[in-house]
Ligand SMILES: Nc1nc2c(ncn2[C@@H]2O[C@H](COP(=O)(O)OP(=O)(O)O)[C@@H](O)[C@H]2O)c(=O)[nH]1
């Protein structure tokens with residue numbers, strides 16, 4: 582497919598073309614990467630016009646149910662919604678794609694919404710790398726809300742927070758020490774914390790959890806960046822409108838304080854650095870010897886028989902020799 586056809590198809594929000602464009606940016610093949618970067622450059626004038634929201638929460642917290650519920654409200658209000666999943670679902674929670682099909686049944690069948698599961702079998706780094714590109718493509722296709730979903734393994738929360746405007750975390754009322762359920766790194770990242778499943782017998786516990794978490798989360802935060810903590814039920818819909826209001830409130834705050842655009846430009850600068858790092862590393866390790874030497878160095882470091890600085894010295898020396906530099 583030609584670049585022109587891709588550009589037109591994406592702009593027309595043609596599902597088939599959108600799928601192809603997303604596969605293209607997800608590709609790690611050098612020739613396809615070149616094409617992908619050309620496509621993004623062409624689409625640039627139509628990008629940037631969405632509200633980018635990150636959503637995290639452990640498997641079972643209710644992300645899919647929430648997205649289905651919230652998504653219906655948003656599209657009924659005239660929005661066009663894209664949902665991008667970051668984590669390779671097959672490895673993290675087997676069968677979750679099936680679960681999502683049943684939980685996001687309305688959204689997945691609605692032309693005003695677009696749901697892109699994470700490519701299976703890919704590494705987090707690769708997917709997270711392509712998520713930024715995917716956001717731009719969705720924006721060029723006219724989606725004005727982009728939700729990026731992650732279960733928060735490894736560094737994925739930080740990665741997603743670095744590519745979105747507002748970061749939402751879902752937790753559920755449990756044994757009374759809910760704070761244990763929020764990972765440490767999440768404390769600084771979260772803008773809106775939702776205590777989900779605040780229904781039935783859980784409702785009072787959820788309210789208690791909200792009070793506790795609001796106090797703790799905001800202890801160290803500056804007055805202009807307080808986290809909003811709310812109870813909600815993705816199942817009944819209670820609190821969902823309020824949750825979205827909280828997201829909007831954070832957006833308004835970013836805009837009125839002049840942080841919105843500088844933040845996005847800074848995110849792009851971070852993106853540039855990480856792309857460059859990844860490309861340099863790939864280039865450097867392209868020779869078969871390099872991969873072998875690195876694997877050996879890794880084994881030795883793991884065995885404690887060498888130090889990482891020395892291992893890196895050796896990898897460098899060997900690779901430079903192989904590249905005749
Ligand atoms: N009672 C109750 N159950 C919920 C709520 N939200 C989700 N669930 C249930 O929790 C389970 C996991 O939900 P799901 O949306 O798949 O979670 P995800 O793994 O975070 O995407 C499902 O059985 C949902 O029906 C809620 O607000 N209240």
Ligand SMILES: [Mg+2]
Pocket residue numbers: 644645646677681
């Ligand atoms: Mg899910």
